[in-house]
Amino acid sequence: MASLYRDAYGVPHLRAESVAALARLQGEVTARDRTWQVEWLRRRATGTTAEVLGAAGLSWDRFSRRMRTVETAQRAHATCGDETRAFLAAYVDGLNAGLETVDPADVPELADLGVGARAWEPWMPLATFLAQHLLFANIGGLLWKALADDVLGADARFLSSEEPTASGSNAWAAGGARTASGFPLIGGDPHRNIEQPGVYQQVRLACEDPDDPFDVVGFSFVGVPGVQHFAHAGEVAWAITNACADYQDVRPEPAPVVVDSRTETIAVRDGEAVEVAVDRTAWGLVFQDGWSVRTSSWELGDLGFDALLPLLRARTVDDVDAALDRWVEPVNNAVIADRAGQVRYRIAGRVPVRDEAGEWTGWLAEPNRAEVPADGTVVTANERRGPESERIGSVFAAPWRAARIRALLDGADGLDTEAFVRIHNDTLLQTVPVVTALVPGAFDGWDGRMDADSGDAARYAAFRSALVRRIAAAPVFEKLAEHSHEDVLAPWLDATYRIGTSLPRLANEAVAGTAPFGLDLFALAREALAEVDAGTVPETWGDTHVVEPIHALGRDDVPALPVSGDADCVRCCISYAAITDACSRGSVARYVWDLADREAGGWVVPTGASGLPHDLHHHDQLALWAAGELAPIVTDWSRLTPG
Template identity: 45%
Template sequence: MTARIYRDAYGIPHLRATDALALARAQGAVTARDRAWQIEVERHRTLGTSAAFLGEEHVHWDALVRRAGLADTARRCFESLSPDTKAWVDAYTEGVNSALPEARRLAPEFARTELAAAAWEPWTPLALWLSHHLLFAGFPSKLWRDRVIEVLGADAVRGFASDGPGSSGSNGWLLGPERTTSGFPLLGGDPHRFIEAPGVYQQIRLSCPEFDVLGLAVPGVPGIAHFAHAGSVAWAITNSMADYQDLYRERLRRTPGAGAGVEAWGPDGWEQARSGTETIEVARREPVVVETVETARGPVVIGGVPAQEEPGDAGDPGARGRWTAVSLRWPARVRGSLGFDALPALLRSRSVADVDRALDHWVEPVNVVMAADTSGGLLHRVAGAVPVRAAANRVRVVDAWDEAAAWTGAWEPMPRAGLGEGRAVMANARGLASPLGVEFAAPHRARRIAALLDSRPRWSAGEMAAVHTDTLLAPASVLLERLVLPLTGLSPAANALREELVSWDRRMAADSRGAAVFAAWRGALTRRLTADPALAGLTPRADDPPVFLPWLSPLGRVGHALEGLTAPGVLPGSVDIATHTREALEEVAAAGVAATWGDTHRLAPWEAVPSQDTEWPAVHGDHDCVMSSSSVPGLTDLSARASAARYVWDLADRDNSGWVVPLGASGRPSSPHHHDQLGLWVRGELAPVVTDWQLLTEEVPVTVRERPAPDVPAPRPGGAAPPVLHTCEVPGIGSFAVRALDPGEDAAVVHSWVDSDRARYWGMVGRTVEQVREVYAYVDGLETHHAYLLEHQGRPVGLLQTYEPEHDPLGEHYSVRPGDVGMHLLFAPSEGAPRKGFGGALLTAMLDFVWADPACLRVVAEPDVRNEKSHRRLARGGFTAGQEVRLEHKTARLFFLARDTGAPRTG
């Protein structure tokens, strides 16, 4: 099926198709083309296989998703979808599978990590969504609160109540028609996430006869869930900060007697738990074996089964302190649903009422939603699933054997609200979602946005930058007035800094000297408070899972909670805050301060394979600024968490809207659209939304198959081989036959050829049989690339791959002619002594097969420049050497053979 793909000046894809399923295929295909490396990394992260190519630092994440049963949860959620939604998600994965083999050749990271792309399952998009949001609600904060209660007492928990360094937040606002210059609603905002390269959001437009929607999609997930404009209606979300994941202390033991089962102590005594083992492959290291256990509460994510049961435990099995594991209970796994039936319904929405109905199906994550339509409809609600259970569950880890900690089976009602003073603001603070959570953001961003919006009676879309770019840091005033203003008796250098801080305008602009002084003092104070003996017990412990350290780091927690912690009566009386404040300022005065905040506050995106030579720019803002860009005070000023996108949706005219992402539309480093939005993003500007098809540039139509590339090929009837496609008799050598390669049946023999030094230029040395099968399952799913086995008298002797150069990265490096056919040919190792003339005969048989297609006018080969043996063989076969070209995975020498000069057909 053919879909039309257009691009705007920033390379943002605009897709048109004949129906919703064709459009879903096109969205999957264009996502694979633009973000192949990114979505394959995410797919491996969902499976717990990222350490196999990224290294041992990824083992802890792989272990978490294996133990949490993330892939199994995704399968369950997929199976619960309606038939129509299943078909829609399946179409998206078909599109991914159709484009990924070609796209991976354009992404240099695949060659750098020796990663082979593999087929996506229909449930893979749901697994990616789960992977992105597994830690979104911050359940590790319950481990932190347990530790605070243990070390400082329950009253100290309130001092740390803020959106900590591991959280994801957002700004969002909605102006009703009476508050805009056009008389139609406006929505604006920006999600705050850890910045990734490529970015976590994908600007895209999806158009078919049923709908025409543009917005910010998550690469690897169909539709547009969070931020979108459908012409007559627009919507946006923020993290509600609701608490909907629980942690349980588990008492585990091996099943007494024969067998290797596991039991868990629950409210009614010992109960059977499911258990197993999984092996995590690790690049350049020995594999790691993890045990998986799932109790009646949920999968165990911390700890495990003790080596032996403690004596005397049978009399007091639920005793506190004798638990050895922690399990996780979360709605997606309990309900077997993520709410993905809402996604196609959102695309078809025409009004606020449609959006509202669609989101009634939503499960996870739990968001605050704002929406508006051209008829004046407005929506401000929470969407998602929060279980009804005891209040203690929300605060800390609870006991698995405590009946009071069990979920009731009921779900909390989702709060709604109207618009006060013609506007609504959502910024992760207490408000609409207060009944559903425990730990919210400080109110500073929400109050500042409201104050900015109230500073003028009406707004236009173009004026929204004044909100997006505001750098006022409200908590700075609180800290300076409480701690710094009272200081006396400072050294001259420290007193000079005090005077700078007092006169500073409280704005965290990148070019601000005052902001640099404040940040330096704040970092020094954070380090001193954290090192205070009263807080020493908060230091991470040896058995803390590394994947949870961002939530358990005292530096990160203290640095983001200074306002609360330094309030009177929060910390123990032994903590001399005034002395720490004075010594921090003296420390900074002695060490010196950067000239500006931007000298140390620079963007620091997460990259799966870190680049070595990228210099990231200085950024404005700070954690509690509207222009949010978070660092970890006391540890680093680098900003890893900031606006993952910014948007303004204008209901008067969609073309008045704007959007921007931190980098660009493409994930390929060589693309001009890899980071062409970075400058706009740093300055707080938006790229224009363009919807006129006449102003967009159309790409070559992309054809995708309507069936997915097979993951496990269907068995051959009766074990029969695929039919012979072509035969050729070479005098003196014998008969050759060509048949289509079967990925399942032929993977082992092909693996035996490619996993050897003689085939090093084929690029698959070190691959497993399964990886070889996956590669050729992809090829089997393409219309433009094909793989064949050549047989001599019934024995496999060669592997032939053909492709259309115009649909291959090679086509970007030479002038493709009509009728060109690309080919790769691999000879099997000889059995016994090499037979004279056999290689030439095999090449002749291959050409005889290719020339059998009258549309083929010229054969193009691209051997590695170092593969001199191949060069000689091609030259003997009549090929003419062409130019040298630099491809992503090799430097190649082109060879050409035209039909009129090629070897004559022999059979």
Template identity: 40%
Template sequence: MSVLTVRAASLEALAFEQGRRTVEVAEDRLLEDLAHVQAVTGTVWDEFWSRSLLVRTARRAHERLDDETRGFVDAYAAGVRAAGIEDWQDWTSLGVFAVHHALFGSLGHHLWRRHAARVLGPDAARALAQEVPALSGSNAWVVGGRRSADGAPLIGADPHRIVTVPSVYQRVHLVAGDADVDVVGLTFPGVPGVQHFGHTGTVAWAITNAMADTQRLVDVEADTPRDVVEGVSVTADGPVVLERPDGSGVAVRSVPWLLDDLGFAALLPLLRARTTADVDAALDHWVEPVNDVLVADVDGAVLHRVAGRVPWRESSGEWSGWVVPHRRRVGPSEHAVVANHRQGGHSAALADELAPPHRGRRLHQLLASSPTLDAETGAALHADTLLLPAAHWQRRLGELAMSSEPAEVRQVRDRLLAWDGHMDAASTDAALFALVRSAVVRRLVAHPALAPLHEPSDDPWTGPEELFAPWLRPEPRVALALDRWLEDPTAASPLLTSFDLDCTLLAALREVAPSVGDVGPWGDVHTFTTPDGEVLRLGGDDGCVLSTSSLPGLDDRVWRGPVARLVWSLGDRSRSRWTVPDETDVWAAGSTSPLEEDLA
């Protein structure tokens, strides 16, 4: 999709035209999302969505909007209908937003933890603890004005989701003359305005997922009191999403369900924002997903805040009240990084487990070594392929007793020790490392200590293996945990008493050695195929800033990665840069396009 430029006199006229024009350029995307909202996809999604009662939440949230925001949303819907999609209701945009975030919370993670604890025990489950592979990967950073070439702040970001072409994000330029609105940014096709990423000319913002735990699974016994709402059993905690034949099951408590609010009251204040304080105030209306937000304006004010409603979790797991949002001012000579990782004391109130720290650490290194940045050099940070955990692998491999091993096995180890740790698409050593890692993962997952993870979940429900596969596959979990075990062997206790990690590493080297001559570049196997059959050769890896996720031990192809890349310049918006996967050559190269050229 190219940049959608919409101009109108008023905000309602702008929303109408945005809806109408979006149908012109992204009709297939709108129809696909509408099918998800209507639960007519013919997949296991339909039952999950229906049992979650999120359509009911979307309708009720729409009813609760203030008059001006509801008029804005309704005008967008009228524009969609005027362009030919007659089933688009006034509240459908809220449903689309809910579709994009229905599996974005902690539901899948809780299912995984319950399953791992059941089959391995709670101690072993904690040893495997790592944030959900399906949720982390995004990066964002900001530098104060004294750190940029033109004296004004810079913001960079690369949100990560399942990669699709067309992209989940649409680039837009929205101008409403009488309302003094002139915004460039990213939106979900089907949702008016801009949400997570925007630049109004005087203030800009970008986000990453804060990984907050905003869902709670509650076991429901057969005799638990419940009502029936739109054909779905509902307890005091929420809809019974997973229901067993005997009447027991699992209810899901979520923030939108409790509040009947999807955060759309933030839309118009964001469009009108002129300062960091304006964006900060707008985000007080935000609900979910909970985001780490970086904001900066032309006067040099820079803010990092958490936006969204986070329940305060007691030690028992019960919710009581709301977490006070974290806010921190960033000085003109400072930088800040948010990469789904633990950042300090405030993170403990968000969730027990967050993403691994590697991407955040690497961005801090890159920013600390770059005293002055402009939009182009800032954008290049997002193409960095250094895999920090590689050093822990190399240290452990270097400690192995290899004197009795065949020469071909020692050569594999020596190549990995000499490797620079970069997961470049052209690197054969990166591909060799990935082969060894996959061999280790397969052996560990097959070991009797971990093999029970392959048992079916104890939450029988139509198709959970398909819908929740990114959360319930043990291989990606073990691959992520491996990095931590190699850095700190005590983190795997008591699992390390069950298997010998050194023996597993040696066995993997022996397995890979005979085929080492056939190993090609990493980009030959680390690929993404577009709908028209174009095969993109990608660098990066899950732990790199260029986070292109595959499934170690299963499949090296990329299924998740950056669905946009941008740098907002506050000194001159026209010098900003961005891209989405639709620009396949630019995106695959880890690069960006000048915003000025796209808006010309």
């Protein structure tokens, strides 16, 4: 019999007599806990958001349809093994059963829109997963490079330094000889848009079939069965970061030779329906007029979902490794450890091999793997790792987070959950001395930590924004705004954003005697500092650096608590210089997986288990998350509440 239990934070703990019953229960509970989110994800995947949002949804809907999200998901579903399709079907059956029990009037978003949640089909978990990752790779970055090269010429290199990725993560592990328990530890946090409800759902899945037993705690994508990226299965645990691999290529096709075309109609609330051409050339998918993209998932007709059940059943590092051989995209760095003491790093996903002309000729045959000794550690934070990085990608995150985590682990012994939480919470911004070299002496005496209660951090952030505004006002950047790319891609093409993320590079160039774009950065920095010191600066960084979770309808149901950290801190709570100090992107979960004892670890999300604003568990983890603390992992069924 399938049973639901919850911990003190409302996190669902599910147990059932079979995989199918467990999947069905996971779907049912997800539908009840996250009704609006389930419906919104379905609309995102099918390109039907404009039907409820009006014209504001058109750019995404055009993009999703032209990327053939539904078609790719249906092809991938057809290639899944029989057992995987049965797993998906059971989950969707439960999802639909759960949706039937929910009155739309009880879900504020559905009530406001006057719509209900529609039924799912078995391929929709693949479509929702794909839709969440369409912009996870580098389409926006590739378009930016083309635009910047065209407008800025050779000087574009000043704005192309490796930078905070749109979707990144930290993950690290220590071998048993370095820990207090003698067993490995894994810690980390994925970085994405901070949304309400959250992108990740904490869940425990326990199958009590004597021939197929498993008991896994982890984070699941809402709308997808099992756990995918971060989990502790008792005997083995794993985590991932974005590997920043090039598994999408973009190229201009101003006069595309279309080999496959259809016209789709997008319904628009309070407006006329819009027709969109869904075209494919021999090279790739026409995702907007004049531009095509080639992706691993489209080429293969596969999304790697045959990895889901083997991950749940894994007992060893080798088991997880073998499961990840089936992964497609996103391409990830995986950190895996087991109770036998084995710790391993590997790249997971399908990376195309290209010839000198850039044409795809096959797939990278063997992923990079590295064994971590018992007295060793491994760190991955989206950075350029070495020769293996050259095989998979071209642009990576700046090295600051990875270098800082390595420094914190270097020489440390007796590591435990508290030690890993301290790493989560490290707020040292290593770019501070780089940028403040433009104003020598102005920030002497400050330790460079972006703590929420720091006045120095507030002053530095104000100076940084004032400097970025001055740089962005230079006439050389004006034409960067003159592009015709889809609105959904606009964040990647914003010159102010690019200048802000490239500020350390620009400062280094100036200190070295270069004048990027012909600008006197020292003079601009002095002007920016004078402006800040003559004006009113917030008393603390936390006065303006507050968490603002994104809601599809713009609802404001979560208190704007002050948070420490910044984009290049290990405590990744991202702000955008000269755009906003508020944090709507950063750590969407934090975790410590202890291989000695699951309950010795911990986990947390920015909001909570429920998607209902009036529910006790809508954002009851927010205060913990903002304070840098973890919620307990409870695995003793007697300490959980039935139902």
